[in-house]
Amino acid sequence: MVSASDTTRGSTATTQVVPGRRLAYTMLDASTELDRVVDAVSTYVADSEGEVPSIVVDDIVPVVTDRGVAAARSFVTGLRGLSGVDDVVVGCSYRPEVAADVRSLFDPTGDVGSVDHPVAGALDRLHRDDPTTFGYVRRHWAEAREGLERCTRNYPQSRQVHAALSDPETTPRTLGATLSGLVRLGVLDTWGETVGSTRYDLTAYDRDRMWVVGAVLAASADETDPDGGPGTVGDD
Template sequence: MTDDGPGALSFDTDRAERTLREQAAGRNLLALLTDSTADQWHRRWRGDAARMGIVDCFEFTRGAATTTRTNVVSDELVVSEVERPVTGEQLGSVCDRFFDGWEDSPRGTVVYVESLADLREDTDRATVEALLDRFSQRTERAGSGVVAALGDCSARDTVAFADTFAETVGEPAFDTDAPTAVRRLRTADPTTFGYFRRYWRDAIEVLDRVDRSYVQAGQLDAELSSRTLGATLSAFAQLDALAVRADTNGPNRYDCRRYDPERAAELGLAVELLPE
């Protein structure tokens, strides 16, 4: 997926489909559906794609066929059906057939994922990340990219999946005090807030790798010093995402066994909505 080509992560399906209609015009379109059926989605599709492939991931019902099926509807439309729960390798293999078939096409290819939350429900975060990476690699040519809707993803999943995309459209909805909490921190402790705003993603990645009650030196990134991490973790502690275990300075004062990754991700998403 090129930085200047099609591609966006949307917080809601309607916005994702509007973005898709704008970006898929004149291009090959591969739609990965987990909520709508192929018929439902195709009926409401009002775009102008050159050729369309639909991967319809359906819920198995008693008596239905359980194998993957492909139906060539026309020269411009091919539908493949895959039974849920899906696997990453299964979806990757089905989608690769479309990519391979369009490899010589002069037009770019746009992949549409109807709900990352549904894929996460069937698999796990790492599998969805691997699928997005796979789609990005297959859409590296000019005029190609990936458009996806998050669906009902957790905040932590949202942060992880967003790393694949150069653009995010829409805004997350919060049912916690995260937006209020980060604004309060900005007023009460501007210095710590500044560290949090700049380094919260790096800190989350470090905390995800921690397997003890404290951060070890080898788990720090080259660009994230112990001092910087300590200041960022201080923000997490003040914002109730991390517990303090010792009255000392630096990252070791925080109890990583009492870290709330969902709260930390919500706070990070909230701080990105604040104006500079």
């Protein structure tokens, strides 16, 4: 274990090894350069005696808040670049005050392996109550996110959101079904003062919640139940 915190002062690393060498604990000052933390981890990897270890970062958020997104990204890249490592798992406490930074650091389509968030409960209920709409959201959430974030209108119809896509897999109809599911998940609202086709209120679009919806769906893609619902169950 490598700990960089205020419990240690000064530039010298302190290491304690428990009997049998099954656990070594290195303590570093909180102000220690991140390269030194990577070096400390590298020492353990080199001494792993033929085993292929995994690296677990308990929570990357303190690094993001104290050092910034660029430093956090460089730190994770440094850990992933260590030879002889099986996997690097990065924990993250997803809070509103750091949500934008986390979104810029991790892509939900490929970087997220597990999510514990109340949005999972909302997805479970959508799957239970309206499996057809859930299916559209599960399949097309990434394209819907792209359209919502590229559309320049405040109150577009689904066809106008669809027009903002460069190479869509969806049609305006299937995208509209996806957007209706995202409304039910609290990602955006509909505009109440409308007749005819539904207009969506993009001024209420919640990028943070959209990221979590995508992360939950991406993480559960290989852990679905027999009916195709998300494997993670939460409570909204």
